[in-house]
Amino acid sequence: MSSQQRILTGLQPSGALHLGNYFGAMQPAIEWQDKGEAYYFIASYHALTSLKDPVALAQYTRDVAADFIACGLDPNKVTLFNQHDVPIVHELAWILSTVCPMGLLERCHSYKDKVAKGIGATHGLFAYPALMAADILLYGADLVPVGKDQKQHLEVTRDLAVKMNETFQSDLFKLPEPMILENTAVVPGIDGQKMSKSYQNTLPLFGEEKPLRKLFMKIITDSCEVEDSKPTENSTILALFRLLASENEYDQMVADFKAGGLGYGNFKQRLWEAYMDTFAPMRERRAGLTNQDLDEILNQGKIKATRVAQETVTQVRQAVGLI
Ligand code: ADP
Ligand code: TRP
Secondary structure (H helix, E strand, C coil), rough: CCCEEEEEEEEECCCCCCCHHHHHHHHHHHCCCCCCEEEEEEEHHHHHCCCCCCHHHHHHHHHHHHHHCCCCCCCCCCEEEHHHHHHCCCHHHHHHHHHHHHHHHHCHHHHHHHHCCCCCEEEEHHHHHHHHHHHHCCCCEEEEEEHHHHHHEEEEHHHEEEEEHCCCCCCCCEEEEEEEEECCCCEECCCCCCCCCCHHCECCCCHHHHHHHHHHHHHCCCCCCCCCCCCCCCCCCHHHEEEEEEEEHHHHHHHHHHHCCCEEEEEEEHHHHHHHHHHHHHHHHHCCCCHHHHHHHHHHHHHHHHHHHHHHHHHHHHHHHCC
């Protein structure tokens, strides 16, 4: 086994990836590919808890892989795989479920939040944290970079690792450390709320130029006149521009906001251009990725991940008496 720390994270293919996902999850994950042995996977089984459209699920699943690679994930460094290509994860999830107290799952707020948003209250959605724990423990992850909303799921994972070790008097599992991405910006969507697939307010990472530009032009602003000085606080345009433009360009836009004399259309156009400048190389890489490249990368990932997963499950079977 390698002495490098294992870094693992999953991204759900539950919709088209957006700028919030990029700055909040993908860009940090891409930075960490150099800091250890990285396992990144497309959490397709998890997405099935909210998405019941087979064509869309298959498309988004492929898109997450393509988007990640286009954005700089290096398949020579990272084991990138589809969760459903290593179905043995369910064996571990089941075994974890048998030591998982109901109360632990009942306390998870993500379940309640999702049900409140209209996602079906299914066993899969309820048991989601046990599957997530299996994802993490299967690959012996040391570090798990996730957004704040996933913190509780990491606590469940650690609890289940301890429970397994205690119940079967073994040291089967080490305790993974969450790496909570506290200081990644909360990227606002076109309506000023947190950008999210569930709020229909996203700026997708990729897609055709024309409709994409239209979305940038739809960013909600106040009703200041062209000549007015514009408030710089809580401005969605400025928050996004800060992420996409250079410091000088950002300072210039702040100055122009304050000075008055320019309309929001001008600022939106500058934002659009900054987006295009930032993502042009990634768009080009994405367009150049063939299905064959993608299949090859995911297949390599599947082979490597399966090897690790099988080793773990063999040890777990031994420990619990499934021999
Ligand atoms: P969504 O809310 O669009 O469904 P997910 O919950 O699938 O997004 O989030 C996947 C990852 O992207 C998580 O790590 C999350 O923290 C990050 N993320 C999502 N939206 C944003 C945002 N608006 N700003 C920063 N990070 C975000
Ligand atoms: N639940 C995570 C999310 O919604 C995705 C996920 C599934 C995950 N399994 C994981 C993240 C394992 C990290 C580790 O964002």
